[in-house]
Amino acid sequence: MDIVEKLLNGSRLALSRTITAIENEYDEASSIMRKLYPHTGHAFVLGITGPPGAGKSTMTNQLAKAYRNIGKTVGIIAVDPTSPFSGGAILGDRIRMNSLTLDEGVFIRSMGTRGSLGGLSHKTADAVKALDAFGKDIIFVETVGVGQSEVDIVKAADTTMVVLIPGMGDDIQAIKAGILEIGDVFAINKADHDGADKLQMELNMMLDLDAEQKDWRPPIQKVVANQGEGINELVELIDKHYSYIKENGIMIKRRHERAKTELLELLRSSIGGYITKNIVKTGRLDNYLNDIELRKNDPYTVVHELMDELLKK
Structure with a gap:
């Protein structure tokens, strides 16, 4: 039984080795992807982005738990800065998601950006396909959080969630950086801190300027991720957007552009x-x-x- 058959039969080791082959551009990677491709296209891909320090990993951890509670299997690709020595990811989001590592229904992988300036590794799309073929229901792609070039996440995700926090000195920093336009759902993390209401008001004002041109008005959910507050409401908003893009043919268009x-x-x-x-x-x-x-x-x-x-x- 080759690595593709093992992966399709549920071998986590085969999945891990496949992503390693993809990331390191081993000779067999292209052949593996050709065989896996017919088994892809089923998973819902959620992009999670935002400025550094916004708590994206904590948010991802809580969202994964929420989806597991309703019986969904989860894959997580955490795209981190690349180590100049090993070429690997240096932040190691898996360390911050220890509570998920024993759950067989969750697979977590950190990937280095490998010089990509868009917040995503060039090999992220193939890693997502591997998780998709493996049978994951929902795949989170958590980006490195580098600001303006973060727009690459749109090319990889069905739904993009932007995570912001109050009190960063300039609450509209992320909006200036150009990620307002890519958000399908906004989450204000650390909403128990001063400035959360002000940030929500400013976001609403910016979104209202563009509301007449869009059928979908991105909702804003205040969350305290490390306490689990607001997570279930956030899941409802994400699922609502997923239903919206499916029912209006938007998902087909997005996946066409992705291809x-x-x-x-x-x-x-x-x-x-x-x-x-x-x-x-x-x-x-x-x-x-x-x-x-x-x-x-x-x-x-x-x-x-x-x-x-x-x-x-």
Whole structure:
């Protein structure tokens, strides 16, 4: 029985090894994904994003417990900054979700961003597919929380939840950073702190400006995640949005755009891999650069020739 059969038969070890192969770009990763792909497309993907320190991991932990209480199986991809030494994730969200690790219905994996500036690892989409094929009902993708480039989460999720907290000095910081536009649901964490009502009012004002252009008006839920307060109400809002996008054909459109983005990303990655293997590592790039510097050639001609070579292969 190969690794794909084992994964489809419920082996957590096979799932873990598959994600490792995906993350490290092992030779067999592409073959594994080809076999898994027909078994994907069933899970609901929830993106969880927001500024650093907003309590996203605590929120994810509580939401996972809430979904387990209603019988849903859960997968969690926690995208962390990459260690400059090992290439692995350095924050280790699994440590902060210890209470879930003994639950067979939950699978947690931390992934490093690997240089991606959008808050997501380039391999996150494939890891989500592996969890989907494994049979998880809902998959959380918790992003690193880096501000403006956080918009990548839209490409990976069916529903995007933005987590904010009061008292960060500038309550509209996250809105200025551009994540107001991507939120389907907003959660104000640490709502027992001063400034929560002010933040909610400011969010409502900003959302009202755009309300006439949208059928879905993103709701705002105040939460105290470390106490579990407001979590069940938040789950109801998330499920309400999920029903909305299914009933209005929005989920089909989002998944179409996701497939388009992933296909283009795979094409870019494959072309980049070919160039690295056949142009950079062979020394041909240095030869091209010397000719360009001496004006014996130009970068436009070089690119044209390399594309011709690539397409002929």
